[in-house]
Amino acid sequence: AQKVTQAQTEISVVEKEDVTLDCVYETRDTTYYLFWYKQPPSGELVFLIRRNSFDEQNEISGRYSWNFQKSTSSFNFTITASQVVDSAVYFCALSEGYTGNQFYFGTGTSLTVIP
């Protein structure tokens, strides 16, 4: 079974539109961590955010915001006023287990922002 599901394979938006990337996860652990990474066309994986399972506060960082809801096992990511530089593949990931070496990526959402 897929541990992390990103149902949106590809999204296109026009510049300045808001866009939300969905992430649904599955775990039996009570302690776990969720992450979002950005992978621009250049290939490197850029860390965006880490959230632990005990902290359901939403977070905002500039144009980025994250909505963590344990009740629906979701950790969605919203980009406000999108820009062309936001075009990338975005991966949601889950870390569970004592050592944290079990790290599961979602299949990624490819975002294209059209100027």
Add this chain to the structure above:
Amino acid sequence: DTEVTQTPKHLVMGMTNKKSLKCEQHMGHRAMYWYKQKAKKPPELMFVYSYEKLSINESVPSRFSPECPNSSLLNLHLHALQPEDSALYLCASSQSGQGYGYTFGSGTRLTVV
């Protein structure tokens, strides 16, 4: 220094060649990882080193041979690869323990001809 450095950035090799990928970090992280990523797919875990010992090998073919000479360095030795091994190879490191997240290198784009 908050980076993971990977060399080379690009590599083209023949199926009979032997080459090595290198990864270096100076953040004091004690866990290091190799991932393989094919186009439009998420990274797939290959190997995990924890405190310089191999702790996870995800059934990777023996033509890929990892090595961790010390806590800052991680190598991936390549021999007799196949064209389907062409991919982006990512190295990552983390503090050992849950939830610290990974710091990824920018990857080596490998093409096997």
